[in-house]
Amino acid sequence: MENEVEALQEEQMTCRNIPIELLVEHPENSNFMNAERARKLRRHIERTSRYEPLIVRPHSSEDGEFQVINGHNRLRVLRALKHKTVNCIVWNIDDNQARLYLATLNRLSGEDVPERRAMLLENLFTTFNTEELASLLPDSEKRISELRRLSHVELDKIAPKSTTEDKLQASVILTFVLEEPKAAEVSLALDLISNKKKELSRSDALAYLAHFYVKHCSPNY
Structure with missing residues (x-):
């Protein structure tokens, strides 16, 4: 019996040294480390050459590649x-198991982007209800319900209506120089909008963000 258990464990989880180009971030990861913590992590790895192994799984659609479940910041x-x-630990798990681990393991470091986490939980709702997710994840039932509502926000309600006059306006090129963490955050926000509104370009998505801020925020200058 012990031999059978050990064989099963070996089949389910193995340790490997994987070429970095074969590692792919999970598209539903919602956890991002701020710039200061990322710098500290970098200094630690530079100084010691040590880090906690990443948890990955064989990619479900890309042969030979591995999808990261825990360790995106690393x-x-x-x-x-x-x-x-x-250094990686390879788990043989399916899509739903990957999402559950993604929603739990990644809460141990970094910070969640609420909209991104809402998208992750929305996919889990195809298999689990609110009560079941609350028993499996660190989030409370109230928090899960709030995130589910967030995932159903209709972008059409906050988007500016285009007119014939708008379509006749000349295009303007805007150029920004951002630090890498800030650039990643902006890119993530544009991806969130583009994923919901497939017909939008990234420049249109940026206009959506600007319109939402002007309409709903009252900054103090």
């Missing part, structure tokens, strides 16, 4: 440090 730092290979 992977970004390791890429910045030009590491060629990464």
Whole structure:
């Protein structure tokens, strides 16, 4: 019996040193580390060459690649440090199991982007109800309900209505220079909008963000 259990454990979880180019971030990851913590993590890895192994699984659609379940922030730092290979623990799990681990393990470090976490939970709702998710995840039932409502926000309600006059306006090129963490955050926001409104370009998505801020926020200058 013990041999059978050990064999099953070996089949379900293995340790490997994987080429970094074969590692793919999970598209539903909602956890991002702020710039200060990322710098500290980078200094630690530079100084000690040690880090907690990433948890990955064989990619469900890309043969030979591995999808990250836990360790997205570490992977970004390791890429910045030009590491060629990464210490990983490989789990053989399906899509729903991956989402559950994604929603729990990644809460241990970094911070969640609410809209991104809402998208992750929305996919889990195809299998679990609110009560079941509250028993499996760190979130309360109230928090899960709030995130589910957030995932159903209709972008059409906050979007500016285009007119014939708008379509006749000349295009204007805007150029921004941002630090890498800020650029990643802006890119993430544009992706969130583009994923919901497939017909929008990234420049249109940026206009949506600006319109929402002007309409709903009252900054103190």
